[in-house]
Amino acid sequence: MTDTTTQKGDQMTDAPLLTDRATRLPAGSPDPAEDRSASTGLSVHGLRKTLGGRDVVAGIDLDVAPGELVSLLGPSGCGKTTTLRMVAGFLTADAGVVTMGDRDVTTLGPERRPSAMVFQNYALWPHMTVAQNVAFPLRTRRVPKAQTAERVRAALELVGLTHHATSKPTAISGGEQQRVALARAVVQEPDVLLLDEPLSNLDAKLRVGVRDEIRRIQQRLGITTVIVTHDQDEALSISDRIAVMHDGRIEQIATPAALYARPATLFVAGFIGSASTVAGRFLTGTPATVGADDTVLVRPEQVTLCEDSPLRATVARVLARGHFAEVVLAADDAELRAYVTGPPPAVGSETGVRLGEVLVYRDGLLAEVVR
Ligand SMILES: Nc1ncnc2c1ncn2[C@@H]1O[C@H](COP(=O)(O)OP(=O)(O)OP(=O)(O)O)[C@@H](O)[C@H]1O
Ligand SMILES: [Mg+2]
Incomplete structure (x- = not known):
């Protein structure tokens, strides 16, 4: 991997999290300054995946504008996670093209895409502390120690887990683990943030709090975001647009208001409101x-x-x-x-x-x- 570290980052000791985009360090980008912008959109065309003999993702087309938040909403098993994993690069598509900004990332591994993903099952390292888990993606990108420490501190503060910095994932609750996974993604300051049911294990009050916080950060920084959920309230309350998925396809994509007022199919109508x-x-x-x-x-x-x-x-x-x-x-x-x-x-x-x-x-x- 190319070492993309610059000395600029060392000056960021008291900067708030995720504000200085010029210090952001994507893997595989030889010149971060040149590649940094708040205008990275996401395009998915003709995305397909067959698993176990079934067309789990059966031709997805999706354009997410720079800074837009789109929810993938649909019932269990409709292909949301599979779609997101292909967008993030953790799963190879059978067909289709994924573009981030003006880069075709279809054949790139996840660490070479300007995206970060929060997994449905958290995927934390059990032998590392909470802080080490959050720091991990920065370590692999060789971000300077002082900057890493500050960004990890800010990320943990963001999700309300400062007091658990030295705990092991096994010693914290499911909801807390979920927030660690969220911190580990936002600490990377990605151009494209991919979240797979990031709130599913939080209690009702925390869920609304973290949800609003995700939206606030996402809007402030203009991070292009795709969030998977099967909770219509969640989708309706934070999305610019919602893509309703059914059997591996997007059945309708529209603003929350349009989706509610004019559901194009009975399936969508039954799913919204x-x-x-x-x-x-x-x-x-x-x-x-x-x-x-x-x-x-x-x-x-x-x-x-x-x-x-x-x-x-x-x-x-x-x-x-x-x-x-x-x-x-x-x-x-x-x-x-x-x-x-x-x-x-x-x-x-x-x-x-x-x-x-x-x-x-x-x-x-x-x-x-x-x-
Ligand atoms: N490796 C695999 N082999 C065979 N089938 C698979 C595999 N991975 C996923 N599937 C199937 O593909 C379908 C879609 O799975 P996926 O995880 O994308 O659904 P989802 O929409 O994220 O559902 P949920 O809301 O339950 O998380 C499911 O029926 C699942 O059983
Ligand atoms: Mg899923």
């Missing part, structure tokens, strides 16, 4: 050309209770949600949900229901928006 699906005949009497075999998607916020509506329903359940109630309504054999602020209706009572905007799906694809 809360919604009821009812048969097409439910909408008879509307001006739309809705067929009996169509599926109509109704979001709870598009359902209002009003006595004078001809569409009748029975209140089946009332779920307390804090500042509002979620009212479950039975209408024929369909179930609808509505959010009600103020006193909810009594269970068993009959009520009129009015629908706002609903989405009509034909053969699984969004066909019409009906208001």
